[in-house]
Amino acid sequence: MTDVTPPYARIADALRRRITSGELSPGDRVPSTRQLAREWNVALATATKALTALRQDGLVEARPRVGTVVAAPRSRTAAPRRNRAPEPEPGTGATGGGELTRERIVRAAVALADAEGISALSMRSVAARLGTATMAPYRYVNSKDDLLLMMADTVLGDHPLPAPADAPDGWRARLELGARWLWRRHRDHPWLAQIGPLTRPLLLPNLIAYSEWMLSALEGRGLSPATMLDVNVLFYSHVQGLAVQWERETAARSSTGLSEQEWLDRQEGTLAQLTASGAYPAFARVLEALADGGYDLRLDELFESGLAAILDRVARLSGQP
Structure with missing residues (x-):
């Protein structure tokens, strides 16, 4: 039957x-x-x-x-x-x-x-x-592309930045808040890092609101308009560049069914061959030094390190504390 x-x-x-x-x-x-x-x-x-x-x-x-x-x-x-x-x-x-x-x-x-x-x-x-x-x-x-834009604007608007009257004092504190706000949105929705290249900025109301926040914090710092936009792009690309790794991990899990650790376990043989070849001595020494405790890729910590570096660079460019 x-x-x-x-x-x-x-x-x-x-x-x-x-x-x-x-x-x-x-x-x-x-x-x-x-x-x-x-x-x-x-x-x-x-x-x-x-x-x-x-x-x-x-x-x-x-x-x-x-x-x-x-x-x-x-x-x-x-x-x-x-x-x-x-x-x-x-x-x-x-x-x-x-x-x-x-x-x-x-x-x-x-x-x-x-x-x-x-x-x-x-x-x-x-x-x-x-x-x-x-x-x-x-x-x-109309299309998947239109849907992606609606999705992005929706999740960015779910948790808006504070009103100007509630903004923290000081340019550094405002830039930190804005960058961490964008990081949290990408952390919750890693696919945001995939929706468009930096060369074709998305004209979404809630993304423009983020840029408005960052640029207003940079005003009065003695920076040229082009430099202000460059700094804004640096913050955005820092977030996007790290967050895209979460999206790729999600896609890899979906397509292979393997967790990050399961995938790494399957690479042990190849890694051992590469380190034993003698062609990559510095790489081998670093891995040997980490043999006991291992190495965990902590994206949140990398975000904070990069954020501090960009903020220090802004301070040097403006010549002000």
């Missing part, structure tokens, strides 16, 4: 069995949409639909920079909907009732990019996450 169970439901049932049997425990990562699509030979939208069904059952949840993980038992409030399509979120209009809104589309896209990286984002995958028709989001958003 031919199995008429939809592909997404077969995937969801297989993952459900792994969760209920205890093979996957609370907090464990479940396969990403890309892994599921590759393993089951289905479209990304089908894999997304399977994870959406489990999410609506309360069995899994998305965590920024981690991916989709098994939810704690207390989150499992819904009865399993075996072989039934994921129900649309209120107001999605997926079944003809209610109305899909631009804000819902944008928020769904943000959640997807936070969990699996920007490479997993498409109009189709967002529609699948919402449980709506594939073409439905196009009634509100």
Whole structure:
């Protein structure tokens, strides 16, 4: 007898069995949409639909920079909907009732990019996450590029900078606050580092508000307008350059299923060959010195070090304390 169970439901049932049997425990990562699509030979939208069904059952949840993980038992409030399509979120209009809104589309896209990286984002995958028709989001958003701009402006605007009257005293304190504000936004949403090159600045209201904050802190420091813009770019590129590593790690986890440490463990043989070759003596000596304690790449500490260096440079350029 031919199995008429939809592909997404077969995937969801297989993952459900792994969760209920205890093979996957609370907090464990479940396969990403890309892994599921590759393993089951289905479209990304089908894999997304399977994870959406489990999410609506309360069995899994998305965590920024981690991916989709098994939810704690207390989150499992819904009865399993075996072989039934994921129900649309209120107001999605997926079944003809209610109305899909631009804000819902944008928020769904943000959640997807936070969990699996920007490479997993498409109009189709967002529609699948919402449980709506594939073409439905196009009634509100023209393209993926437009969606990315809306996503960026939305997350930047969720936590606005203080009003001018509430700004700290002193140029250095204001620049520190602005840079740390931008760092936190990228830390929460690493895909922000991927949305556009520095040579083509995004004219988003909430990003312009950040530049306004930084440039106003630089006014009166004796810097030329070009130098003020250069300094603004330095702060932005410092944040972007470090934050892009989180986005790449999210994408790597999604595509390979390996954690950072698991990947490093698999490189031990290659690393040993390189250090033993004698071609890289300084590199080998540094690694040998770190043999006992190892080395952890701490992006937050690197951000603070770079921030202090840029601020010191601004002080020297202006010739003022």
